[in-house]
Amino acid sequence: MKVLTVIGARPQFIKAATVSNKIRKNNNTEILVHTGQHYDNNMSDIFFEELGIPKPDYNLSIGSSNHGHQTGSMMIALEEIYLKEKPDMVLVYGDTNSTLAGALCASKLLIPVSHVEAGLRSFNKAMPEEQNRILTDHISDLLFVPTLTAENNLKAENITKGVYNTGDVMYDAINLFKERAKKMSNIVEKLDLAPESYILSTIHRAENTNSIERLTSIIGALSNCNEKIILPLHPRTKKFIQEYNLPIGQNVTIIDPVGYLEMISLENNSKKILTDSGGVQKEAYFLKKPCITMRDETEWVETVNNGWNTIVGSDSNKILDAIANFNPTGNPPSAFGEGNTSEIITNIIQKYIG
Structure with missing residues (x-):
């Protein structure tokens, strides 16, 4: 074959x-x-x-x-x-x-x-x-x-x-690499982060980065919340933040894009995850982390229906409300x-x- x-x-x-x-x-x-x-x-x-x-x-x-x-x-x-x-x-x-x-x-x-x-x-x-x-x-x-x-x-x-x-297959990958991430990645220590002391965020979808209104609203919400935000910044997002001249709050720590093992480590030690990525939505679900999705819809409806993902779009008020109040409990049902x-x-x- x-x-x-x-x-x-x-x-x-x-x-x-x-x-x-x-x-x-x-x-x-x-x-x-x-x-x-x-x-x-x-x-x-x-x-x-x-x-x-x-x-x-x-x-x-x-x-x-x-x-x-x-x-x-x-x-x-x-x-x-x-x-x-x-x-x-x-x-x-x-x-x-x-x-x-x-x-x-x-x-x-x-x-x-x-x-x-x-x-x-x-x-x-x-x-x-x-x-x-x-x-x-x-x-x-x-x-x-x-x-x-x-x-x-x-x-x-x-x-x-x-x-x-x-x-x-992403469930296979998490199971395969989760333990390796614990042994091989020191990014949490390197960034001087305590477990569950921060929210991890990713922004890369064209619908968010190409719109000055949406990206301004999202960055504004991240910068004005009462949480420490870790933001591995996609090159395209970085370009538009600079182009739109968007101010970043002191609570937001921007880092370069990270490898998969470092990403799993950051996800696994976070309090919540704030993203527009389909893959990250699923990883949050597998790792039992509340996920706030900054899109108007998701392909991964199971994560929403099972109570571990909430859709907020780019609305600052909805993002801030979810950061403060979206707190699912228990274990996500198996769906993948x-x-x-x-x-x-x-x-x-x-x-x-x-």
Whole structure:
């Protein structure tokens, strides 16, 4: 079995760490292609090093640009690789431009496509991620959904063939790397933080960073709350904060983007998590941390329905109220599989290829 895996962004590196490990353990061949969508060390290289992901066979070094140019450049480069490597299956993750480019290029060459994290819907087609995931799902041959909600979303679009409810590979990753993070990461000590003395925040979605109104409201809420905020700052967010000349409160500690093990450590020791990231929402859920989501909707409705995530958009008052008063108790119900998703996915691909 020869699988070609396309990855390009931080969440995909984490997911691939678990699945690639299973593919290669079964004496199969995996060709790993890194598009270069996330390309600096803190957003890319460090993840390969600390998660033990094999060095990519190809690094396209596409970098950031407008959506059409970036996606088109990826497809041009991927087509040459597909024709050379002749894989039995192309494997893509999530909802980035790398996902769509990898799937669309394979589909046009009649190479079967597997989509990990299929079926997610925010029902907001203004989001590039929503466009990417819908298009990828409709041209995929194997669709690995993480939840029953995702499966039902596909049914509503008349996609039923090749759909498998496998659970979530991110749950596999948390289980695999949580203990390693405790042993290998000293970021909490380095920042002189006591456990549960701070709120961890991340901001990177285009809907928040590209809008001066939304980003001003979010930064204002963070700067005016009565909590210590730790903010690993995405390069795009940093650029817009500077461009909009937004003042940052003294309670907000800005740090550079961190690796996965450091991120888990910061999450695990936080009091609450304030984010617009889909992956971080789930990590908060797995680690039993209250999550405040600064978006108008979420694909991970289970985290909200089960009481551990609240949607506040970019409204300062709602953000401040949630920081002060959102305090779920007990344990989050299991909603994302049993932690063996990577093995299930690998077995299904192997059976499909034959």
